[in-house]
Amino acid sequence: xxxxxxxxxxxxxxxxxxxxxxxxxxxxxxxxxxxxxxxxxxxxxxxxxxxxxxxxxxxxxxxxxxxxxxxxxxxxxxxxxxxxxxxxxxxxxxxxxxxxxxxxxxxxxxxxxxxxxxxxxxxxxxxxxxxxxxxxxxxxxxxxxxxxxxxxxxxxxxxxxxxxxxxxxxxxxxxxxxxxxxxxxxxxxxxxxxxxxxxxxxxxxxxxxxxxxxxxxxxxxxxxxxxxxxxxxxxxxxxxxxxxxxxxxxxxxxxxxxxxxxxxxx
Numbered sequence: 001x002x003x004x005x006x007x008x009x010x011x012x013x014x015x016x017x018x019x020x021x022x023x024x025x026x027x028x029x030x031x032x033x034x035x036x037x038x039x040x041x042x043x044x045x046x047x048x049x050x051x052x053x054x055x056x057x058x059x060x061x062x063x064x065x066x067x068x069x070x071x072x073x074x075x076x077x078x079x080x081x082x083x084x085x086x087x088x089x090x091x092x093x094x095x096x097x098x099x100x101x102x103x104x105x106x107x108x109x110x111x112x113x114x115x116x117x118x119x120x121x122x123x124x125x126x127x128x129x130x131x132x133x134x135x136x137x138x139x140x141x142x143x144x145x146x147x148x149x150x151x152x153x154x155x156x157x158x159x160x161x162x163x164x165x166x167x168x169x170x171x172x173x174x175x176x177x178x179x180x181x182x183x184x185x186x187x188x189x190x191x192x193x194x195x196x197x198x199x200x201x202x203x204x205x206x207x208x209x210x211x212x213x214x215x216x217x218x219x220x221x222x223x224x225x226x227x228x229x230x231x232x233x234x235x236x237x238x239x240x241x242x243x244x245x246x247x248x249x250x251x252x253x254x255x256x257x258x259x260x261x262x263x264x265x266x
Contacts, residue, residue, distance in 0.1 A: 008050040012057075012157065015049050016134055020155040022047045027157065029072055029109035032101050033118075057108075057159065062086075065165055068132075071108025071158040078107065087264040088169025088189060092123045095173070097180050108158040111143070114150050114205065116236065117181035121206035122171065124161060126187030126198035132160040147204035167192050170261030172253050173201065176240055183241050186253035188216065188261050195220055197254060202235050202246045212254060222255045 009015035019025050026034060026045035029052075037043050051057060057072035060081070067086050069078060079094035079102065081087075096102055096119050110120040111131065124131070124140045131138040134157045143151050152158070166189045173185030182201035186209075189196045195216040197209040215224045230250045232243035241249075 002044055004045055005047045006050065007047065008053045010053055012054055012134055012159070015051060015054065015157060016155060018047065018049050019157065023154070025049055027051055027109075027112075029112075030074065030105040031109075032097075032105040033109060033113045033115065051157075058106075066162050067165060068160050068162045069107055070160050072106050073108075075102040075105045075107070083165070084264070085165025086163065088166070088171055088187065088261070089123050089127065089163060091169075091260065091264075092119050092171040092187065095119070095171070107161055111161070112150060112152060112158055114144055114148055115181075116147060116204055116206065117176075117183075117201050119171075119173065119182060119185065119200065122182075122185050122187040122198045122200040123163075125206050125208060126171075126189045126196050127163050127166060127169065128189075128191075128196060129164070130162045131158060132162060133158055137162075141208075144206050149205070164191075166190060168261045168264050170257040170259070170264060172256035172260055174249050174253060184246050184249040184253050186250065186257040188220075188254060188257040190220055190261060193217075199250060199253075202250055204236065209250070209254070212251075216258070220258065220261075222258050225251050225255050225258075228254075 025047035028048050028050045057070045059070045061068040062083050075093045075096045079090050081090040110118050129140045131143050138151050169189040171187045174183045176183050184202050185200040187198040195213050197212045199209050200206045228251050230247045232247040235243040235246045237243040
């Protein structure tokens, strides 16, 4: 392993200063993506900035209409949310990987990496969340841009994610049996006057299925998907699943997400 420096930042201001001082610096949140990528030679940070000592970044705040999740909140903590407006979010968090990962991984680290096979981007986009950074608020529709890419500037740090409470939400994923990563997943959220559908695992980046949203906004049931089909164009085609297979899975993942949505309290 190459030589590197390690600093546990005491404040957000210190982390921002350190990140801006070295273009090869990396932030360490839960490390569940960064450390394996490092092990396999996919990155080589000269400076590792640990965020775990910064106060307030792991807090959850439940208000009347919103739930704010600190960037350093562990998946296991989010999975224990009991507010009915967060049932879909808690459901998703409870199904991430295994207990070891859920007790170390963070929402900030997950969405900053924007792995197409990660779970959290589907909740952020499906629930129309707002990503709060040390500089600004970024709407979910503008945050995820491409494979492993987001709207974050090089020295920008995620502080929290603010989710609106919804009437109902459900998430279902077809996971790779070996790794547990998402082959195809669907997050369906009922806002009362409209529905949002986010698909992960199928393309290079999480995306909204707007055609399906229009169908489900008229009839939020699996019956609405009777004639619904997805073309394989622009879908991932790799050793885990072909584009045709992912096209086959998407309507079925959406249907299962609807079933889970209907099982949640409203």
